Amino acid sequence: MGSQIGDPDEITVLVTGFGPFREQYPINPSWEIANSLPLHLPPLRAKEPDSRHAAVVLPKVRIVVHPEPIRVNYRVVRGLVPSFHDTPQKFDIVIHIGMAGPRPFYSIERRGHRDGYKHPDVDGEYIDREEERERHDWPWRGLPEEIETELSLDEILPLWQEHSSEADLRISEDAGHFMCDFIYYSSLSELWKLQRPRKALFLHVPADASPTSITKGRELTLNLIRSVVESEMIVKNKLLAKKTSWWGCGSHIQSVIDNVPEAERCECEPKVEVGGASYPPMAASPN
Numbered sequence: 001m002g003s004q005i006g007d008p009d010e011i012t013v014l015v016t017g018f019g020p021f022r023e024q025y026p027i028n029p030s031w032e033i034a035n036s037l038p039l040h041l042p043p044l045r046a047k048e049p050d051s052r053h054a055a056v057v058l059p060k061v062r063i064v065v066h067p068e069p070i071r072v073n074y075r076v077v078r079g080l081v082p083s084f085h086d087t088p089q090k091f092d093i094v095i096h097i098g099m100a101g102p103r104p105f106y107s108i109e110r111r112g113h114r115d116g117y118k119h120p121d122v123d124g125e126y127i128d129r130e131e132e133r134e135r136h137d138w139p140w141r142g143l144p145e146e147i148e149t150e151l152s153l154d155e156i157l158p159l160w161q162e163h164s165s166e167a168d169l170r171i172s173e174d175a176g177h178f179m180c181d182f183i184y185y186s187s188l189s190e191l192w193k194l195q196r197p198r199k200a201l202f203l204h205v206p207a208d209a210s211p212t213s214i215t216k217g218r219e220l221t222l223n224l225i226r227s228v229v230e231s232e233m234i235v236k237n238k239l240l241a242k243k244t245s246w247w248g249c250g251s252h253i254q255s256v257i258d259n260v261p262e263a264e265r266c267e268c269e270p271k272v273e274v275g276g277a278s279y280p281p282m283a284a285s286p287n
Contacts, residue, residue: 010060011232013041013225014084014091018098018179019069022122027209030097031069033217039063041225056230056237063225064091072179074117074127078139081186085194093151093199093228094187097221098180100204105168106220108156109175109202111148112185114140116177127182140189147188150198152231159227164220175202201228254279 017031041061066084070077084094100107117127132138153171161169175181184202191198203224205217254274271278 010062011092011229012062012064012089013093013095013228014064014066015221015225016066016084016094016096016183017069019071020122021072021099025099025207025209028069028099029205029207029209029214029217030099032209032214033205033221034065034097035069036214036218037063037065037221041222041229044226056233058226058229058233061225061229070183072122074121074125074179074182077179077183077186078127081183082190084187085190085196090196093201093225093232095201095203095221095225095228096180096183096187097203097205098183099207100176100180102207104206105170106206106217107170107172107204108153108160108224109149109172109180109184109204110153111146111173112175112188112202113177113181114143114145114147114185114189117182119178121179140185143189143192147185147192147198149188149201151201151228152235153201155231155234156224156227159230160220160224163223163227167216167220169220172204175204180204199232 015034015037017034018028019031020026020028039062041058041063070080084091115128120126128138128140133141157169157171161167175184180202184200187200188198191200201224203221205220206213254277272281273279
């Protein structure tokens with residue numbers, strides 16, 4: 001895990017936000033929140049010792065914010081999103097933030113939709129009308145109607161709630177069939193086509209752009225990033241726990257481990273040298 005530029009153990013998270021939405025919302029809180037984020041995820045403040053995820057050790061997390069608000073325009077989004085994923089850096093996680101109107105809660109979206117974009121964007125333009133969809137070069141031809149994130153939202157939500165005890169946080173099953181849904185499906189479908197893990201997420205925030213609301217949104221977004229990384233580390237640790245090692249006097253190491261594929265061997269350190277080859281260290285006693 002980690003970006004391909006800089007520290008290989010560092011996790012890199014890309015965050016995007018949208019620009020103004022018509023005259024009703026000249027300031028889009030999604031961009032204000034994204035633009036306020038620090039360059040790195042700050043250390044967690046001291047927590048109660050019985051926190052159920054306190055033992056999860058996080059790597060360094062770098063936050064990269066797309067340098068400008070994304071125009072609420074279908075074709076702008078469609079032209080821009082591939083550049084987020086077709087880069088040598090290969091972000092480990094992508095989080096798109098968007099505004100959800102006056103509702104007071106924050107939600108993370110499980111899936112994006114290919115169809116149903118019937119509302120015009122801020123420039124009065126529509127996307128994917130019937131004549132476009134019938135063309136052989138329609139970019140979503142052959143893709144599923146819905147694509148889900150591969151991040152574990154059912155594990156992320158309770159972690160996020162634990163970090164944000166007084167906030168109303170939810171999982172949503174419908175991103176709305178407008179620009180938020182459109183950028184989410186665009187991102188998920190790009191990862192689908194590249195056959196890469198769909199580690200993308202969409203965060204819906206309230207429309208309130210007051211300084212107090214932006215500050216709250218910033219903290220909740222940082223808590224979300226922390227929770228996503230925690231969830232990923234939990235998954236990684238579970239996979240490592242299932243990998244093969246050995247226990248005992250060590251005389252049988254080669255006969256056991258040599259028959260185990262490299263990808264299924266324990267990756268713990270320090271390695272044990274036997275017969276000029278490196279093997280995992282002895283596991284804890286099975287008794």
